Amino acid sequence: MSQLPLDGNALAGPLSEVFSVDVTSAIGECAHCRRRGPMAETVVYASAPGLVARCPNCEAVVLRLVRDSGRAWLDLRGLICLQLAIPPDPEAEPANGT
């Protein structure tokens, strides 16, 4: 296993099993220092069991993901908010304001 940490880009594959939109470009707000930034900029340790992402500013844990056969545990208590871009639904009817 690698000795140095990765960055949040490495979350893209594992989280694609859970989320239907890309989480690395989502903006996360750290519950400890309130830094807001793309999840791709977090510092990711892959040598723990599962993945641990830390805030690049204060190093607090912002996300933990552990997978086992057929299950995933996702701990997001280190984030106050995760702002995700939701692409427009091509099937949706145009909004009908009244």
Added chain:
Amino acid sequence: MARAAVLGRLSWRVGTVIELRDETPTARTIVLDVPGWPGHAAGQHVDLRLTAPDGYSTERSYSIASAPDGDRLELTVEPIPDGEVSPYLAGVLASGDQLELRGPVGGWFVWRPGTADPVFLVAGGSGLVPLMAMIRARELTGDESPFRLVYSVRDPASILYADELRRRARDDRGLDVTCAYTRMAPPGSPRPAGRIDASLLIAAGWPPDRRPAVFVCGPTGFVEAAANLLVDIGHDPRRVKTERFGSTGGSP
């Protein structure tokens, strides 16, 4: 706001090795045929899953080197000494073998044509791979965004895609390529061997007031050093996107 791709929930698919190409004495490109490949954006990666006969399985991420081309996908792998997966991919894997992969993934370290912003690419060693996908996609789509690449590499023999880079630097309009050698510069090189520094990034990049999109990729130490230099010389940290390899291997 970056456009978000609808990924759906990604599952593993199987690709077949259809070609292997040596890029340097150590690195090689794996050309895969992946039936039903949905296409990708330049800068995205795939996760590969390798499973041993005893059932032990491990995953690694590899950047996509090629521009979108139907079911064809190219990865370039530089073996990490003592690595668990990369020596196998760079040395043992043979044509006709199958690989499990998941992707494309990653929506942040991505260049999309059509923005017209100048682009500044900074590569350390095999960090060139996703940036090469951007250079290839630019030419394929006829995009006219001006690109500048600074490529920090150990010595001339370690240059990935050397012939193609030379050809593109000559033929792709609006692409400038600067190689910076860390261990051994070729005779007549304008710059002695050494790590990249602020003067190189100023001379070979875009001035910060052009507001370039900046992409930095390489080993962790290289990326941190380069990103700090870029911010020091005035680039907006929000315009500097980084992707780190976690290994200590292949320092550029």
